[in-house]
Amino acid sequence: MFPLARRCAGGYHERMADNRTIELGGRAVALVVRRSKRARRLALRIPGHDDSVELVLPMRAPEADGLAFLRSRSSWVLDRLDRLPPRVPFADGAELPLGGVPHRLRWHPGDGPPVAIDGHDILVAGRQEHMARRFRDWLHTEARRRITPLARDKAAMIAAPVTRITIRDQKSRWGSCAPGGRLSFNWRLVLAPPPVLDYVVAHEVAHLSEPNHSPAFWRLVDRLTEGRETGRDWLRRHGPQLHRYG
Numbered sequence: 001m002f003p004l005a006r007r008c009a010g011g012y013h014e015r016m017a018d019n020r021t022i023e024l025g026g027r028a029v030a031l032v033v034r035r036s037k038r039a040r041r042l043a044l045r046i047p048g049h050d051d052s053v054e055l056v057l058p059m060r061a062p063e064a065d066g067l068a069f070l071r072s073r074s075s076w077v078l079d080r081l082d083r084l085p086p087r088v089p090f091a092d093g094a095e096l097p098l099g100g101v102p103h104r105l106r107w108h109p110g111d112g113p114p115v116a117i118d119g120h121d122i123l124v125a126g127r128q129e130h131m132a133r134r135f136r137d138w139l140h141t142e143a144r145r146r147i148t149p150l151a152r153d154k155a156a157m158i159a160a161p162v163t164r165i166t167i168r169d170q171k172s173r174w175g176s177c178a179p180g181g182r183l184s185f186n187w188r189l190v191l192a193p194p195p196v197l198d199y200v201v202a203h204e205v206a207h208l209s210e211p212n213h214s215p216a217f218w219r220l221v222d223r224l225t226e227g228r229e230t231g232r233d234w235l236r237r238h239g240p241q242l243h244r245y246g
């Protein structure tokens with residue numbers, strides 16, 4: 001798993017979380033309450049992939065304490081939410097990067113392929129109400145098309161078999177790995193510059209042989225990509241923006 005969890009060989013650890021809405025400063029704010037075995041104190045997070053706030057509770061902390069803590073920090077929360085990059089729905093005229101290169105989405109009714117690239121325009125055919133879904137499906141396919149050969153080539157370099165590649169819409173991860181050579185990647189990586197994608201693929205492939213983020217793991221990543229520093233830095237700075245598309 002990447003980049004939040006420490007271990008990557010144990011499969012998925014779905015978070016125990018529940019979702020609801022809370023009123024803060026007269027605004028309805030989506031709230032995710034999460035119990036954490038690792039947390040030592042109450043904490044608030046703005047994950048940035050949507051407009052929610054996350055309240056992290058140590059296992060034994062009363063939820064009422066957490067909610068009181070959240071209310072006492074409501075102006076901080078609202079300020080952080082207001083600073084999130086704007087959302088960019090997949091609609092006619094939307095600007096978004098493809099492989100890190102700015103493109104403009106155009107609704108293009110008529111004959112032709114469902115999605116076509118014309119210079120820096122992305123033309124989406126069909127009925128307008130299906131445009132967002134059609135383009136999203138295309139991005140999934142495009143992510144798979146770009147990721148699969150990268151993953152297979154890198155896995156071959158270290159003789160580690162890849163048995164399955166899944167493209168997902170993960171909220172907090174760019175990629176993950178599971179026992180048996182199963183890799184998953186976030187479709188949003190197709191929006192990022194190629195060195196970033198290359199780094200994430202190298203990261204997950206390296207986990208096929210090194211489950212933890214040990215020095216040996218990072219040495220292996222460096223054998224598989226030249227983009228480690230660039231990729232990590234880019235994701236730290238621009239990763240939240242990728243979650244604002246679609």
Ligand SMILES: [Zn+2]
Binds near residue numbers: 002003007207213
């Ligand atoms: Zn990892």
